[in-house]
Amino acid sequence: xxxxxxxxxxxxxxxxxxxxxxxxxxxxxxGVAVARKGANLxxxxxxxxxxxxxxxxxxxxxxxxxxxxxxxxVGRLQLDYGSGTWxxxxxxxxxxxxxxxxxxxxxxxxxxxxxxxPLPSFSQVRAGQTLDLGSGTFVVTEARRARFMTAAxxxxxxxxxxxxxxxxxxxxxxxxxxxIDYGTGNRPEAVYxxxxxxxxxxxxxxxxxxxxxxxRVQGQNLSCPQCGGPIEVRVPDxxxxxxxxxxxxxxxxxxxxxxxxxxxxxxxxxxIPLGTKGTLDGVSWTAIGAMERxxxxxxxxxxxxxxxxxxxxxxxxxxVESKGxxxxxxxxxxxxxxxxxxxxxxxxxxEHFQGGQxxxxxxxxxxxxxxxxxxxxxxxxxIAPPHMLSFEEDEHNNEITWSRGTYKEPSEIQAAxxxxxxxxxxxxxxxxxxxxxxxxxxxxxxxxxxGAGVMFFIFMWLLFGSMHTVYQQKVxxxxxxxxxxxxxxxxxxxxxxERPGNVQIKLSAPVAxxxxxxxxxxxxxxxxxxxxxDLEAEYYFGSDSDGSWTEGSNVGAAYVGAVPAGRYVLRLxxxxxxxxxxxxxxVTVRSRVPRFTYLFLATVLLFAWPLLAAWGAFRxxxxxxxxxxxxxxxxxx
Amino acid sequence: xxxxxxxxxVTCYTMATWFGxxxxxxxxxxxxxxxxxxxxxxxxxxxxxGGK
Numbered sequence: 113x114x115x116x117x118x119x120x121x122x123x124x125x126x127x128x129x130x131x132x133x134x135x136x137x138x139x140x141x142x143g144v145a146v147a148r149k150g151a152n153l154x155x156x157x158x159x160x161x162x163x164x165x166x167x168x169x170x171x172x173x174x175x176x177x178x179x180x181x182x183x184x185x186v187g188r189l190q191l192d193y194g195s196g197t198w199x200x201x202x203x204x205x206x207x208x209x210x211x212x213x214x215x216x217x218x219x220x221x222x223x224x225x226x227x228x229x230p231l232p233s234f235s236q237v238r239a240g241q242t243l244d245l246g247s248g249t250f251v252v253t254e255a256r257r258a259r260f261m262t263a264a265x266x267x268x269x270x271x272x273x274x275x276x277x278x279x280x281x282x283x284x285x286x287x288x289x290x291x292i293d294y295g296t297g298n299r300p301e302a303v304y305x306x307x308x309x310x311x312x313x314x315x316x317x318x319x320x321x322x323x324x325x326x327x328r329v330q331g332q333n334l335s336c337p338q339c340g341g342p343i344e345v346r347v348p349d350x351x352x353x354x355x356x357x358x359x360x361x362x363x364x365x366x367x368x369x370x371x372x373x374x375x376x377x378x379x380x381x382x383x384i385p386l387g388t389k390g391t392l393d394g395v396s397w398t399a400i401g402a403m404e405r406x407x408x409x410x411x412x413x414x415x416x417x418x419x420x421x422x423x424x425x426x427x428x429x430x431x432v433e434s435k436g437x438x439x440x441x442x443x444x445x446x447x448x449x450x451x452x453x454x455x456x457x458x459x460x461x462x463e464h465f466q467g468g469q470x471x472x473x474x475x476x477x478x479x480x481x482x483x484x485x486x487x488x489x490x491x492x493x494x495i496a497p498p499h500m501l502s503f504e505e506d507e508h509n510n511e512i513t514w515s516r517g518t519y520k521e522p523s524e525i526q527a528a529x530x531x532x533x534x535x536x537x538x539x540x541x542x543x544x545x546x547x548x549x550x551x552x553x554x555x556x557x558x559x560x561x562x563g564a565g566v567m568f569f570i571f572m573w574l575l576f577g578s579m580h581t582v583y584q585q586k587v588x589x590x591x592x593x594x595x596x597x598x599x600x601x602x603x604x605x606x607x608x609x610e611r612p613g614n615v616q617i618k619l620s621a622p623v624a625x626x627x628x629x630x631x632x633x634x635x636x637x638x639x640x641x642x643x644x645x646d647l648e649a650e651y652y653f654g655s656d657s658d659g660s661w662t663e664g665s666n667v668g669a670a671y672v673g674a675v676p677a678g679r680y681v682l683r684l685x686x687x688x689x690x691x692x693x694x695x696x697x698x699v700t701v702r703s704r705v706p707r708f709t710y711l712f713l714a715t716v717l718l719f720a721w722p723l724l725a726a727w728g729a730f731r732x733x734x735x736x737x738x739x740x741x742x743x744x745x746x747x748x749x
Numbered sequence: 750x751x752x753x754x755x756x757x758x759v760t761c762y763t764m765a766t767w768f769g770x771x772x773x774x775x776x777x778x779x780x781x782x783x784x785x786x787x788x789x790x791x792x793x794x795x796x797x798x799g800g801k
Contacts, residue, residue: 555751556751559751559752559755560751560755562755563755563756563758563759566759566763567759567762567763570762570763570766570767571766574766574767598797601797603792612768612769613767613768613769614769614770614771615769635780635791639779640779640780640781640782640785640791641777641778641779642777642778642779642780643774643775643777643778644775644778645774645775671771671773671774672771672774673769673770673771673772673773673774674768674769674770674771674774675769683792683797685797704769706766707766710762710765710766711762714758714761714762717758718755718758721751721754722751725751
């Protein structure tokens with residue numbers, strides 16, 4: 113690095129600008145911000161000491177990133193966006209170039225300057241807007257003003273501490289981040305593009321020890337100034353607000369726990385006690401805070417509870433409980449979400465479920481942002497069970513966030529956190545609760561169609577390949593025979609049934625407004641086996657005021673089951689109405705006759721299950737969407 | 750689960766069709782040997798009038 117040396121205009125101490133491009137440096141001796149004005153140095157006045165945040169970084173640390181020359185942390189900038197502060201570290205490379213390393217909530221983002229493309233002015237930018245930065249399309253996630261609070265080391269710009277800076281944060285595809293720096297004006301001055309990095313990736317191996325970090329945040333009053341109850345702060349380096357677990361008062365963790373919102377009682381009792389550890393998907397999380405939020409629709413309040421989980425390596429996650437349904441929620445890079453009406457993320461398309469204004473009603477424990485009772489966001493939920501994609505835009509339209517929830521069974525939550533009491537009872541179907549029929553109904557229908565196909569094939573094969581007529585005869589009833597008398601009965605000629613199976617005996621008689629009944633028997637001549645059956649044909653016709661009509665048929669059939677192969681005869685003993693001669697009738701015997709009725713009944717039985725499954729899936733679907741903005745059935749009101 | 754139901758039902762249908770099971774059929778009887786050995790055998794008048 114090609115430095116610049118001079119003397120502090122305030123105290124005369126030596127000033128060294130490590131970077132040739134640095135324009136501002138805080139004098140290490142007197143704390144005055146010294147700006148380079150051409151060949152001269154100008155004093156901007158004393159800057160405040162940096163806030164004692166327990167950062168793992170400090171000035172002078174060095175590292176290396178992606179083959180670039182070695183860098184050193186030469187500057188630290190603290191900004192305040194009104195609801196909290198964050199640190200930006202200036203990375204000065206050996207080739208005199210520089211980049212930013214931003215640090216917030218335990219996450220680091222490397223941001224390097226790129227050419228400024230044509231961009232709208234700051235006043236024209238809105239959260240959610242997409243902008244082309246040359247290297248891709250980015251989504252504006254935040255458009256804010258921040259106060260340049262204080263600095264240490266040197267800065268690549270010449271701005272007096274205390275001034276308001278305009279900036280826009282953007283999220284791009286593949287986890288990219290970008291910041292448009294509008295300086296103190298309305299026109300873009302610089303664009304930085306980068307991505308989230310780990311300290312190991314940028315070669316920083318020695319970090320500030322945990323003891324040192326804790327020393328920095330000690331000295332805070334860890335009892336509630338409202339009720340005197342003890343306050344346990346589990347993530348002191350990132351907590352901005354703490355709600356007392358005893359009185360519910362909301363305290364500012366960045367201002368020595370000043371009371372922001374006094375209360376006398378906690379708004380709700382968390383189902384998961386704060387401080388409880390739970391392992392979800394192999395990660396041990398600690399519940400450090402909880403809040404109750406709600407939406408009100410047509411005068412009805414719909415509350416839910418959100419538990420803030422923390423794990424040092426992964427940061428923060430949420431566990432959301434609504435009507436007994438649980439969801440594990442992770443932040444999503446807005447640049448990876450495509451579309452808004454039916455957004456897609458990681459190749460999954462989501463359907464809009466509901467939207468509304470979500471309001472913070474109660475808070476308990478720690479929060480990593482400056483939460484306030486009554487804060488509200490415009491929210492929209494999109495579902496693709498078991499996932500839910502949630503969009504939130506703050507009340508000032510300055511910031512948007514996307515998050516993705518994954519449905520969790522209550523039993524899993526209970527086991528993970530070792531909860532002994534009863535969890536809230538599940539009410540109805542959760543928006544992204546996986547359907548028990550998911551992926552099953554189609555398979556069931558496929559199996560049913562396959563089964564029906566097999567049965568139909570067997571039916572057709574028997575019909576055309578196995579069934580055959582074994583006997584056929586026209587039988588004449590003696591003219592003087594009496595109905596039902598032995599004289600009217602006949603034995604047929606013997607016939608052979610070659611293959612076992614059922615036997616159909618078919619009767620065809622020229623009955624007209626009459627009937628014929630046959631008391632029959634199929635006799636195995638070889639074994640004496642006897643199967644009795646009844647045959648009947650009746651046929652009536654006529655006309656009345658409605659026209660002509662007919663009833664019945666002059667054909668009848670009987671079946672005998674499981675008839676062994678052998679030599680058979682039929683005994684046929686007919687009966688008919690007295691005084692109405694039938695004359696003769698035809699008898700046909702067929703072997704191995706497929707029964708369409710049985711095929712039909714088996715098919716009905718086969719498809720009963722898929723139909724019930726489809727009905728169950730439909731009912732689940734209706735119940736799921738009943739609480740949405742798009743119910744399947746509209747209310748009758 | 751349903752897979753087994755399908756297999757079971759198709760098997761039952763196939764067996765019933767193949768072997769010609771008829772749920773409505775009455776129990777198979779047998780003409781006694783002595784009736785078959787009488788003059789006229791099972792065709793005799795007495796057997797069908799009251800012997801069976």
